[in-house]
Amino acid sequence: MTADLRFTDPEPRIHPTAELKSCRLGRYSAIGERVVLREVSVGDYSYFERHAEAIYTTIGKFCSIAANSRINALEHPLERLTTHKLSYRPNEYFRFLGVDQGFRDRRRAKKVLIGHDVWIGHGAVILPGVTIANGAVIGANAVVTRDVGAYEIVAGMPAQRLRLRFDPEVAARIDRLAWWDWPSERLFEAIPDMQNLAIEDFLDRWEGRDG
Numbered sequence: 402m403t404a405d406l407r408f409t410d411p412e413p414r415i416h417p418t419a420e421l422k423s424c425r426l427g428r429y430s431a432i433g434e435r436v437v438l439r440e441v442s443v444g445d446y447s448y449f450e451r452h453a454e455a456i457y458t459t460i461g462k463f464c465s466i467a468a469n470s471r472i473n474a475l476e477h478p479l480e481r482l483t484t485h486k487l488s489y490r491p492n493e494y495f496r497f498l499g500v501d502q503g504f505r506d507r508r509r510a511k512k513v514l515i516g517h518d519v520w521i522g523h524g525a526v527i528l529p530g531v532t533i534a535n536g537a538v539i540g541a542n543a544v545v546t547r548d549v550g551a552y553e554i555v556a557g558m559p560a561q562r563l564r565l566r567f568d569p570e571v572a573a574r575i576d577r578l579a580w581w582d583w584p585s586e587r588l589f590e591a592i593p594d595m596q597n598l599a600i601e602d603f604l605d606r607w608e609g610r611d612g
Contacts, residue, residue, distance in 0.1 A: 407589055457509050460516035462581040469524045473513040477503060477528050517581040535576060536566060574604045
């Protein structure tokens with residue numbers, strides 16, 4: 402069968418300097434220079450720019466993650482004698498003392514969940530346990546300490562809402578459309594309308610169409 406020349410290779414693209422451990426990557430995903438990922442699931446078409454890091458995170462489709470961002474920033478045990486990794490990774494310094502599995506499990510339990518079509522700006526930091534809903538935008542250098550709602554634009558330290566990308570009715574229509582689940586053939590056909598139509602006109606044209 403002849404390949405469809407409209408489409409490039411859907412295999413994930415991983416820069417040779419990136420470090421990944423126990424990750425799942427979706428179709429057309431891309432991992433940039435010196436990105437470090439640990440136990441991260443990356444949805445279709447989502448990408449990380451250079452020097453970003455993430456751990457214990459689930460990322461939806463079509464997410465844009467800028468350079469130097471940090472998702473699920475490292476937690477230290479504030480209640481212990483020391484916050485230093487001596488107490489939870491003593492194996493780096495001593496023989497016969499292993500990784501503190503209880504502390505690792507505590508970290509794993511505070512996963513970050515990121516929806517579809519989320520844009521995380523340059524240098525943003527997402528703290529443990531945060532959920533970022535579909536369509537949200539995180540400003541450059543923001544520190545996100547709590548959940549971010551659908552289509553919210555947030556910025557600052559700590560991050561605060563600036564405004565919504567769309568009014569709630571339009572946002573609800575986008576979520577119902579769930580364009581991020583469309584097959585490649587339908588996305589290909591829709592891109593000119595994404596480029597040229599106002600959001601309401603795009604929804605009017607594509608709502609109710611057969612997949």
